[in-house]
Structures are given as C-alpha cells and as structure tokens.
Amino acid sequence: MGWPFTRTQPAGRAAALLPAAVVWPAAAFSLLSAAGLSLLVAACTADQTGALAPVAAVVPPEAPRTTGRDRPANDADHAKLVASFGGEYRAPAAFRLVSDVTDRLVKATERPDETYAVTLLDSPVVNAFALPTGRIYVTRGLLALADDTSELAAVLAHEIAHVTLRHASARTEMALRSELVSKVVADVLNDPATGALLQDQSRFVLARFSRTQEFEADQTGVRTLARAGYDPFGAARFLTALNRTTALRAGSGLNAEPDMLATHPSTPERITQVTQAARRIGAPGLGTDDRTRYLAAIDGIAYGDNPADGLIRGRRFIHPRLGVAFEAPEGFGLDNTARAVLGTTPDGSRRLLFDAVETNAGQGLEEVLKATWNDAIETGSFENRMLNGFPAVTAVSKGKEWFFRLAAVRVGTNTFRMIMAAKGTTDPEPAFGRWLSSVALVTQEEARSLKPLRIQVVTAAPGDTAESLAHRMTAVDRPLERFQVLNGLDKGVPVRAGLPYKLVVE
Structure with a gap:
C-alpha cells in the first residue's frame, strides 16, 4: 500500500x-x-x-504491446514506465542472467541483429514484455515463479516473438511516442484526470494482441527456445506454474492484481499448444534448463510486497x-x-x-x-x-x-x-x-523488526520432504501449496535429496 x-x-x-x-x-x-x-x-x-x-487493477491489465522498431523511446518515457511498475529492481546476478538469456534468444530469431536493454521491475506481479524500442522488462514476481532458465527463456522468447512478428503493426499503424507510457501509467494509477492529461500529451498507442497472435507468438517462441539450445518444454512448465499460482490466489479469494493470464488465452489451451509444438521438435530431454544457474541467480531476491x-x-x-x-x-x-x-x-x-x-x-x-x-x-x-x-x-x-x-x-x-x-x-x-x-x-x-520476504534456495537433505521444507515458510499463507508451485512439484511428488529448492523466508 x-x-x-x-x-x-x-x-x-x-x-x-x-x-x-x-x-x-x-x-x-x-x-x-x-x-x-x-x-x-x-x-x-x-x-x-x-x-x-x-x-x-493497480498494475497494467496488459503489458504494453507495441512492435516494429521505429525510433527509441526517450529516457523520460522509460522512467515513467519503470515508475509505474514500482521502480527498477536491483539484483546483479538476476540481471546478468536475464541479459544473457535475452542475447542468446535474439541470436536465434529471424532478426539476430537486434539488441535489447534489460530492466528488472520491482513488482510482485508476474509479467514481462518486450518493446520495439529495444527494451525488455521483467518483474521480480516472474523471476520468483520461474523454476529454471528455460522457463524464463520461454517467456522472453514469447515476448520477443511479438516484436519480430510485428504483431501490432499488423493491426494498427503505431505512433511511437509517449502515449504508450501515459496509458500504462493511467491504467496503473486508476487516475482518470491524470490519465486524460497524459493522453492529451501522448503519441503512443497500445495494441492488444489477438488470440491468433498470442498463439503464433507461443509457437515462434518454442522454436526460438529450441534453436537457442534451451529445453522447449520450458514453455509448458512455466504456463503450468502460472496457472497454479493464479489458482492459489483464487483459492484464497484473492485476484486483485492480474498477471500475464489477464491478457493471454486460456492457459490450459496454451499449455496444450506449446507442448505439441515442443513435441514436434523432439522428445523431452532436448536442450538445457540450466536450473542450477537460474536458482543461484535469483537466490535472495525479494518476494511479495x-x-x-x-x-x-x-x-x-x-x-x-x-x-x-x-x-x-x-x-x-x-x-x-x-x-x-x-x-x-x-x-x-x-x-x-x-x-x-x-x-x-x-x-x-x-x-x-x-x-x-x-x-x-x-x-x-x-x-x-x-x-x-x-x-x-x-x-x-x-x-x-x-x-x-x-x-x-x-x-x-x-x-x-x-x-x-x-x-x-x-x-x-x-x-x-x-x-x-x-x-x-x-x-x-x-x-525495526519487520523484514521483507525473500527467496532462499536450499539443498534438500536426506529425509527432507515437501512438508518439512514448506514448514520453514512461516511468513506466508498455504506454505505447502506455495512451495509446490514455486518449485514445479505436483502434489505427492517427493523432493529429492541433493537438489536445490526455493523457500520464501524473512
């Protein structure tokens, strides 16, 4: 608040x-x-x-959707956008990882000459988006939910696909100026007076992607994942986690701030589509998920408010x-x-x-x-x-x-x-x-005694169970379910000694 x-x-x-x-x-x-x-x-x-x-909702109901690079947004536009998502989040290891993954994915696209500047956003909401101005934004909420590098890469590949496929350009001619940021800020602030003023001064247009475009970005993203050497099944795993975390909130009666599900097609349908796309490439086991590096990079990042x-x-x-x-x-x-x-x-x-x-x-x-x-x-x-x-x-x-x-x-x-x-x-x-x-x-x-929540990566010891590890998560509600969602574990699936797992701790 x-x-x-x-x-x-x-x-x-x-x-x-x-x-x-x-x-x-x-x-x-x-x-x-x-x-x-x-x-x-x-x-x-x-x-x-x-x-x-x-x-x-308090956060934008959809990520800014523009494609087709024309000219870069100015620093003031970028600053407004970042401020609307809670400011920039500083996490050097996570930043390096997202930057490395982005560079690797771009080289595997149809436009390998493109470059993107990464910004981490200090928001617990699960979201990411790429702009044609050469910027990619990723929330810390998304970093906390993803469980390995291929899952992160799947999200980034999907968002980059919207840019490379020029989806917004297929729907409307873009006027690339500050209306993009102004409308996002207006949505974020729920402030019609400010929003009207900003939009009077603005020149960006937000374009909602169609269902067909979303599925096309999924398909292109999976192929890009595979070409970049990542596990193409990472897309299905992340969408499953996204679906489960949304259900976890719904089970508590809470659904105030929409995540990526708010503006994308039905998740079960998308899971089916991306799984089929991955199977057309090959059987599970292709590519790397690089889970060890991923968890090391996000160890200690903030969680929640x-x-x-x-x-x-x-x-x-x-x-x-x-x-x-x-x-x-x-x-x-x-x-x-x-x-x-x-x-x-x-x-x-x-x-x-x-x-x-x-x-x-x-x-x-x-x-x-x-x-x-x-x-x-x-x-x-x-x-x-x-x-x-x-x-x-x-x-x-x-x-x-x-x-x-x-x-x-x-x-x-x-x-x-x-x-x-x-x-x-x-x-x-x-x-x-x-x-x-x-x-x-x-x-x-x-x-003075209040401490922020953060992600802590621990190694499961012999005898550890999902229940015993979740028992350490004393500061969150429904700790067992949250532990399972954050670590991609189905109910009843045991933890394995020697493997790393995410906890939420103070």
Whole structure:
C-alpha cells in the first residue's frame, strides 16, 4: 500500500478515484466478473471517455504491446514506465542472467541483429514484455515463479516473438511516442484526470494482441527456445506454474492484481499448444534448463510486497511508514495493492477494504464518509466512537444485495477508511467490530523488526520432504501449496535429496 493520499470528493465524483477514495455503490456488487475484480466488485472508476467501468487493477491489465522498431523511446518515457511498475529492481546476478538469456534468444530469431536493454521491475506481479524500442522488462514476481532458465527463456522468447512478428503493426499503424507510457501509467494509477492529461500529451498507442497472435507468438517462441539450445518444454512448465499460482490466489479469494493470464488465452489451451509444438521438435530431454544457474541467480531476491508499501503477515497488515496496523477477522485473506488493502473470504461472501484519504483542514470524519460514499447511508446510523484511543465515526449502508459497515478513523494526522461488506442482509457487525478494535499504532520496535520476504534456495537433505521444507515458510499463507508451485512439484511428488529448492523466508 504505497498509496498517494487522495482528496475526498463529492459523492458523485468519488468513483473516479478508485481504489484510493473508494465508493461502493451497493448495487454495483453484482458487477463482479470472472476475469478479475474478485475483491472490489463494487468499485467503479471512470474510463478515459468519462463512462463508468469496472475499476482497473493497480498494475497494467496488459503489458504494453507495441512492435516494429521505429525510433527509441526517450529516457523520460522509460522512467515513467519503470515508475509505474514500482521502480527498477536491483539484483546483479538476476540481471546478468536475464541479459544473457535475452542475447542468446535474439541470436536465434529471424532478426539476430537486434539488441535489447534489460530492466528488472520491482513488482510482485508476474509479467514481462518486450518493446520495439529495444527494451525488455521483467518483474521480480516472474523471476520468483520461474523454476529454471528455460522457463524464463520461454517467456522472453514469447515476448520477443511479438516484436519480430510485428504483431501490432499488423493491426494498427503505431505512433511511437509517449502515449504508450501515459496509458500504462493511467491504467496503473486508476487516475482518470491524470490519465486524460497524459493522453492529451501522448503519441503512443497500445495494441492488444489477438488470440491468433498470442498463439503464433507461443509457437515462434518454442522454436526460438529450441534453436537457442534451451529445453522447449520450458514453455509448458512455466504456463503450468502460472496457472497454479493464479489458482492459489483464487483459492484464497484473492485476484486483485492480474498477471500475464489477464491478457493471454486460456492457459490450459496454451499449455496444450506449446507442448505439441515442443513435441514436434523432439522428445523431452532436448536442450538445457540450466536450473542450477537460474536458482543461484535469483537466490535472495525479494518476494511479495515491497516493505515500503506495508506488509501482510497472515491476517495482520503493518505499514511502518504510515504507522498503522490492523488484523483482519478470522477467515479473511488480505491483498496489499498500491492503493488499498483488500480482503475477502474464500467464498467471496464478505469483503473488506482499508485505505487512506487526504482530508481538508477541519473536515470531520462524518463528512469523510459522506464525501466518499455515493450510496445512501442509513439515517441515524452515524456513531462517534473511540478505537484504542483513535477517534472514529461508523455508519451503515444497505443495498439490495450487500450490507455495508463503514468507518473513518483518524490515527495521528492520517485518516483511514475501513469498509466491510456482507452479501445479503446479514449484518457484518460482529466481524467488523473485531476488525475496528484491532487498529493500532506501529511501534518503532515493531517497525525495526519487520523484514521483507525473500527467496532462499536450499539443498534438500536426506529425509527432507515437501512438508518439512514448506514448514520453514512461516511468513506466508498455504506454505505447502506455495512451495509446490514455486518449485514445479505436483502434489505427492517427493523432493529429492541433493537438489536445490526455493523457500520464501524473512
């Protein structure tokens, strides 16, 4: 939660600021789509034309898609793009590996004279993209998920294929200037005002690839993998891991920030296609996966949230910079996005949101709720309370399908909103009250004790099992499933003594 504070707006305008100044019209909870917004189903934001649309995720819903090198983007464009993904991530060994793999792949393409500059992005989201301007971007989230060099190479080969095949040029004439970055940033920030301003100044166009183009990039990528000497079956393994990690999030009820699945065809279908493409080249065992070098290169990289944006430990959220912490009620899973902390139960019947707002001088907490909620608030439901010494105002809003409990809490000079929704007519008050009572200041001692999560590569000893290794992953939820996904292990498949495995540790 690296939220920039957002000024509260009149109720009719507040939706444009989601999720930083969330407005949940009760009726809008029926807008939940299978594609993605499983947490903030009611949140709506204005698109660039001014019409209301489901709120976009905090990260770009698709990687920037442009092809056909014309002239390089300027440094300002690059800086904006990098900033929209959390900044550049410094990991020398991983950087060298990605650069080496990229160079090797390019030499095996139809355009071996091309060169790409690699940038690692400080984002936990699984994504990568190549631009015709000669840049390749890879998130640390992707590096954490991939299990060997051929899997990384498969992703890079796919993205490079979009460039070499000139897919965007086949769909539209590109105006290669700053609209690329401007639209990405607008999508990232969910800020229509800024987005409109940036797009007025921009000249890039984003092109969504068609289903046919995605499959073509898969096929070309697999062939490039093989020509470069990598295991062509790495593509299928990575897509399987991507599918499993998405399912892991869905099993917790969390799907707030889309990864590569958000803009690509059905993963099972892609797995079938790339497996068939690899088999046309030869039987499994071709090429190298170079797993040992890969794991050595990513050993120690960050995993999950950036501590500067707050940390989730189980059901507890701690934000050292803002000096606030809380614990979600039993049964809730939490997701820390750039604009808010979101939570939901596995069945989706209860949801919560915690975010920060910038208030005007002298603005009361009751006014904060009125200004940031565009549905009716029950008459007489406003109540002044003290939560562990912090002034707060609570209220109730009832919709046709959801029952809402709202609160505005002032902690020091900061104002936070806490919203809980229960499907149907059931009052979420018992859980809502427990959540409110958990709000606390973060002590300096607690802030100093917080450590970011990172990938640790260990060698399995005789007698080790998936369960015993996963038991060391005390800071993450569902550790066994996460261990299996990160290491490409199916359920019931034993670990092998002497081989390296990834753990997530503090």
